Amino acid sequence: MTTQPKASHFIDGQYVEDTSGTPIEVIYPATGQVIATVYEATPAIVEQALTSAARAQAEWAARDGTSRGRVLRRAAQIIMERNRELSVLETYDTGKPLQETLVADATSGADALEYFGGLAADVTGQAMQFGGDWAYTIRRPLGVCVGIGAWNYPTQIACWKAAPALATGNAMIFKPSETTPLCALKVAEILIEAGLPAGLFNVVQGRGAVGAALTGDARVAKVSLTGSVPTGRKVYAAAAAQMKQVTMELGGKSPFIVFADADLDDAVSGAINANFYSSGQVCSNGTRVFVHADVQEAFLAKLKARVESATIGDPMDEATNFGPMTTQAQLDITRHHLETAQAEGARVITGGEVLDKPGFWITPAVLAGVTDDMTVARQEVFGPVMSVLTFTDEADVITRANDTEFGLSAGLFTQDLTRAHRVVAQLRAGTCWINQYNLTPVGMPFGGSRQSGIGRENARMAMDHFTEAQTVYVGMSPVEAAF
Numbered sequence: 001m002t003t004q005p006k007a008s009h010f011i012d013g014q015y016v017e018d019t020s021g022t023p024i025e026v027i028y029p030a031t032g033q034v035i036a037t038v039y040e041a042t043p044a045i046v047e048q049a050l051t052s053a054a055r056a057q058a059e060w061a062a063r064d065g066t067s068r069g070r071v072l073r074r075a076a077q078i079i080m081e082r083n084r085e086l087s088v089l090e091t092y093d094t095g096k097p098l099q100e101t102l103v104a105d106a107t108s109g110a111d112a113l114e115y116f117g118g119l120a121a122d123v124t125g126q127a128m129q130f131g132g133d134w135a136y137t138i139r140r141p142l143g144v145c146v147g148i149g150a151w152n153y154p155t156q157i158a159c160w161k162a163a164p165a166l167a168t169g170n171a172m173i174f175k176p177s178e179t180t181p182l183c184a185l186k187v188a189e190i191l192i193e194a195g196l197p198a199g200l201f202n203v204v205q206g207r208g209a210v211g212a213a214l215t216g217d218a219r220v221a222k223v224s225l226t227g228s229v230p231t232g233r234k235v236y237a238a239a240a241a242q243m244k245q246v247t248m249e250l251g252g253k254s255p256f257i258v259f260a261d262a263d264l265d266d267a268v269s270g271a272i273n274a275n276f277y278s279s280g281q282v283c284s285n286g287t288r289v290f291v292h293a294d295v296q297e298a299f300l301a302k303l304k305a306r307v308e309s310a311t312i313g314d315p316m317d318e319a320t321n322f323g324p325m326t327t328q329a330q331l332d333i334t335r336h337h338l339e340t341a342q343a344e345g346a347r348v349i350t351g352g353e354v355l356d357k358p359g360f361w362i363t364p365a366v367l368a369g370v371t372d373d374m375t376v377a378r379q380e381v382f383g384p385v386m387s388v389l390t391f392t393d394e395a396d397v398i399t400r401a402n403d404t405e406f407g408l409s410a411g412l413f414t415q416d417l418t419r420a421h422r423v424v425a426q427l428r429a430g431t432c433w434i435n436q437y438n439l440t441p442v443g444m445p446f447g448g449s450r451q452s453g454i455g456r457e458n459a460r461m462a463m464d465h466f467t468e469a470q471t472v473y474v475g476m477s478p479v480e481a482a483f
């Protein structure tokens, strides 16, 4: 497979190149080798993307929803047919094992296109009666929307943003993360092949400055960002200056609670999925694992054995279930957190070993003896580091779970369903799981509260976030006036 794209950007239905932009090297995380070079969008490229999106959007919005939806569903079908090829590219872009990318990336993108394609004919308002008069609302598309992606799920993020935006009659300009610029170009190619009119999904490459140029342009009606909290604050502030709508999918430090009555094997599986999938580079990860004191020893013993059985190696080998981290910088951050945690008194139960080979490799790490005040329990690591904390009292663990500025996700394992619902109702997190973790079917809203974000992706709610209500009052009687 050639990993070098035909050109850096995809605008108005075709690949576009402008080598006067700053080069961005794409590195395969498993080897550290450069596998492609793209060029950052120049102001001229950004202008081209905005002009073509604005032109295409008006016509697209005027189409009926069924016809818009059909295009998206066709794109979903093409993605499924090419899942292997797209998954291999996702693995080159991110380093995630093919075993994962085959089932969680392009397929999740296809799910979103299929789901919102099906709903496109059902963008409806409300009607209200006021005596003989009445009023109704129309859900109108916002116009040109911008999507800005993080590097951990390049295909999924592009599709999760594009699908509801396009289904509801908007255009989208997508700026992938500079770390993983390849996959969104394929999504753009496939949408055109499926019949999407040119200009409705443009991809421009670049670092933060390109994202900022798009966010600050007056022609842009909305920005949907997936990224870190500090970037979210900047993008939200820039959007607010022009009263733009935003969706913010940001970071987390989510709690994962194992009660004494939990099925321990399930809880261990949940904790593994909550910490080590995608080498720990998942926003919703439950990295503060609170385990009841009565079962902690048994939990740690089972966990250690399971984590040490991970197959770490060539991500393209489908037997591999744990790959490299995506960047050297993220590996360095992870190492630093592990060192700090130990200096602050945490014990390494297993892992945390940097492998002496090219690429960005570290083994999955479990820390025990972590306390609430430790740096590793307060800051997002975004790497394969699980922190195990102890609790004995339900009310106390709820308070501790909520003691964070973040609020993306939370999970708990218990056999007592009364307790499960009682506890989950008190957790301040946008997305919670009971006896499961990190599953995100597209029919379910996903997103965070507090510093972890604004708005929700997926489900019908996402359609509301890409439309606004226009209210129409209809007078049916003679008009009365004071004079």
Ligand SMILES: NC(=O)c1ccc[n+]([C@@H]2O[C@H](COP(=O)([O-])OP(=O)(O)OC[C@H]3O[C@@H](n4cnc5c(N)ncnc54)[C@H](O)[C@@H]3O)[C@@H](O)[C@H]2O)c1
Binding pocket: 148, 149, 150, 151, 152, 153, 175, 176, 177, 178, 206, 207, 208, 209, 210, 211, 212, 213, 215, 226, 227, 228, 229, 230, 231, 232, 234, 235, 248, 249, 250, 251, 252, 282, 283, 284, 380, 382, 408, 448, 453
């Ligand atoms: N909640 C979610 O759904 C979700 C999903 C994945 C990742 N994340 C979060 O993303 C972070 C990791 O991703 P990252 O390192 O790529 O995040 P990041 O914040 O560094 O970058 C995210 C994107 O924003 C762009 N950007 C940076 N500065 C900008 C600016 N001033 N204006 C506009 N765009 C700008 C970047 O180029 C990139 O495309 C983690 O915090 C993780 O938790 C959240």
